Amino acid sequence: MSQDDIIRELVTLRDYWRYAISCFNQAELSFGHGTTTAGDDAAFLLLDTLNLPIDALDPFLDARLLPSERKLLAERIETRVTTRKPTSYITGHAYIQGVRFHVDERVIVPRSHIGEILFSEYLGEQGSAYLPDPFAVESAVDICTGSGCLAVLAAKFFPNAVIDAVDLSADALEVAKINVTDHQVDEQVSLYRGDLFGPLKGKTYDLIITNPPYVDHASMDGFPPEHRAEPAMAHDGGEDGLDLVRKILAEAGDHLNPEGGMICEIGSGREILEEEFPHLDFFWLETAESQDAVFWISAEALGVTGQG
Structure with missing residues (x-):
């Protein structure tokens, strides 16, 4: 699935959270930099990237994202998987x-x-x-x-x-x-x-x-x-x-x-x-x-x- 396909098909925060968890689990990433699971790490990456409160995922799960936001999230999910860098290095926080x-x-x-x-x-x-x-x-x-x-x-x-x-x-x-x-x-x-x-x-x-x-x-x-x-x-x-x-x-x-x-x-x-x-x-x-x-x-x- 190309990045263009991802950006076109995934439109809500829930979509990207599910997608990120699947990617992180498939890649067998490690955690321990403030998060301990693929779900928590994915939530942190998404919320911090969008400048949303990092402890408030639920209210935003069904929010539709702008094309520029979807592109940035897709890029950062890929970066997390391919580089294995801690998520904080990717978001800067x-x-x-x-x-x-x-x-x-x-x-x-x-x-x-x-x-x-x-x-x-x-x-x-x-x-x-x-x-x-x-x-x-x-x-x-x-x-x-x-x-x-x-x-x-x-x-x-x-x-x-x-x-x-x-x-x-x-x-x-x-x-x-x-x-x-x-x-x-x-x-x-x-x-x-x-x-x-x-x-x-x-x-x-x-x-x-x-x-x-x-x-x-x-x-x-x-x-x-x-x-x-x-x-x-x-x-x-x-x-x-x-x-x-x-x-x-x-x-x-x-x-x-x-x-x-x-x-x-x-x-x-x-x-x-x-x-x-x-x-x-x-x-x-x-x-x-x-x-x-x-x-x-x-x-x-x-x-x-x-x-x-």
Whole structure:
């Protein structure tokens, strides 16, 4: 079936959703960049392409599409199948808890559990038992910021805070700059290029946020094409996935204020971490998809005392 045939025969969003699901299943695509099934991935591609709310497919299913829209959708469905790139690279957007961010192949597609935790703690009805009062946070840093999405969210959640964001990749920081500008937090967020805490020159913070590369080499060897399309350095956590986490734990105390703490995403390395650091008091945070992928640790647990 030619693309002209597709554009002529398929006229509603429902038509294109069904067609995309069939194509994705036939091609045995992989998911995991914010979607987990062919149906969800197809819905995301269609809705984001048409600038429709990504969580509201049903109201638009029987809407007839313009010829230009049908052509664009057909092209993007074909691109998803033939290139195996994550859908976010095709539409140019990713979402964390409904907040839209620009992404492209210079950065990993953001899908951090930390965004969910921040939303549930600071936008919920109950206060947090571990994270600081959002209005009391005056300084925060996002280590390994990538696309800058967590730094942007931090600026929204901590209205009184100055936010620093660090990444080793100059390309990633260019994308982060786009998102900082798009979300109008330029005056609150500063971007730094460097290795972890390297460019921060002894600065200390009330809160450290970090979602570092934490995939082990065995897992990277088994990546499907969708994951291989992302920058390898954004995944590579060393042989067991925890090389950067160890470095961050070793340095974090030097960059925390006494009443502060750190929230860190590590993937599946809890057992290794707890065995290697039995003296550290990790508080594991539950999310919709995990019970032990993210931990909170206080400045006090990292040995920070007094005023400095």
